[in-house]
Amino acid sequence: MAFPKQVRLAEMSPRDGLQNEAGPVIATEIKTGLIERLADCGLTHIESASFVSPKWIPQMGDAADVMAGIKRRSGVRYSALTPNLKGFENALAADVDEVAVFGAASESFSQKNINCSIAESLERFLPVMEAAQKHNIPVRGYVSTVLGCPYEGDIAPEQVARVAKDLADMGCHEISLGDTIGVGTPFQAKRMLEAVTKHVPVERLAAHFHDTYGQALANLYAVLEEGVAVIDASVAGLGGCPYASGASGNVATEDVLYMLSGLDIRTGVDLKKLVATGVWISNQLNRPNGSKVGQALKS
Template sequence: MGFPRQVRLVEMSPRDGLQNEPGPVIATAIKTGLIDRLADCGLRHIESASFVSPKWVPQMGDAAEVMAGINRQAGVRYSVLTPNLRGFEGAQAAGVDEVAVFAAASESFSQKNINCSIAESLERFLPVMEAAGKHRIPVRGYVSTVMGCPYEGDIDPQQVATVAKALYDMGCHEISLGDTIGVGTPLKAKRMLEAVAAHVPMANLAAHFHDTYGQALANLYAVLEEGVAVIDASVAGLGGCPYAKGASGNVATEDVLYLLNGLGIETGVDLDQLVATGHWICGQLNRHNGSKVGQALGGNC
């Protein structure tokens, strides 16, 4: 198909980036400060929080306060993760623009991660989909372990396609395909995408690739060639994967943006401002900046 003329970057750092951050719970003001800075960079889709039990994800326990504390900009979609109806109700009360649900392409991963089968997880989303439709709130669907599972190894692309189609048929307007443990390679990414795109329109697909083996940018290049025009990423590469030993987690938004700029693909995002934001949040968290571009353009923290 050739490269898209424009790509929408979905910024994951406030949720996927911070949810597994070790140590004390991050202050709400730091989270809202990050979201506001990301919006100032030109990002127009920011996953801002997760409405889950603080018992299971302590870092996301202040989701309502975060949503109340951000300075909302016109044209920015502030989305949140809502794994169940209770989470959706909290998100709806907080005035979110979009909610997200997640399923796995691996039965073993689904059982270990959320204690139910893939079919059961999809059934659990039906009340969320119904409530979202009633309130006219769009729902994004995530499929994890699309190119590999820590328990099952390689995942059949047709299994990914089955789960993605189920989410799309349920009413998810966009399906994000997640290489959760970052084991994918470009050819594997293309084959997976080809299987999914036979059932879900390319315009409704997004790539969410982790960089555990340093393959994320190569894999993104491969799916960009096929026409994917939505990419999930996390500033400074924030967020590890608890299921993969030594995993570096999310691909850095700065690195993805540098690639897209080099390809002449429009994003509307300012690279220098994004690099500054990556260094700011690393300073707040007292952690290493995982972005190669961030390190090259602004030193390290």
């Protein structure tokens, strides 16, 4: 299959990026400033918050204030992670455009992270799905550990396909396939995608590949060849990999955009503004810029 002519970049940094930042809770004004800058770059899908207990994810404790504080731009989808009905209700009150639920392809990962089986985790989402349908809010589904698990090692592509199908059948309009620990290689990515697309059309799939082993761009290239046209990424590579100490996590949006531009794939995102945003947030957090393109173009 030929490369897609256009790709939608789903920006993860305000949620998946910032929630993994160690140290003091990041100021709400920095979070809203990041989201507004990202929208100004041309990004049209920004995961802005997570409505979870601040006891478990302190960095996301101000989710409602973040959603209330951003100056919203027309044509931008501001989404939030909502793992349960209470989270959904809080997100609804905050006027989010889309909610997301999070499953795993690994039984061990599911048990160790949310203390239940994959089947039980999917059952927990049913009230969220029903409430979202009632309020006409689209739901995005995440499948984690699609190319490897820190506890089980390799994950069978058929297992990923089963979970993706279950989420699609429940009503998730889009399924994001996550290489949570960033261990996958292009061949594995293609095999996994081949299994999933037997049950879920490629038009409903997104790639969420972490860069722990430096394979994210190669893996994204591999699934682009198969028609995937939605990519999750995080400006400045914000967010770490909690299962590999000191390792990078999310692939940097700047690096993905540079590759897509070189492939003549349209995104509608301004690379120059995005690099400036990556530099800005890295300075705000007093951390190194995790984007190679950001570092190269900064000078």
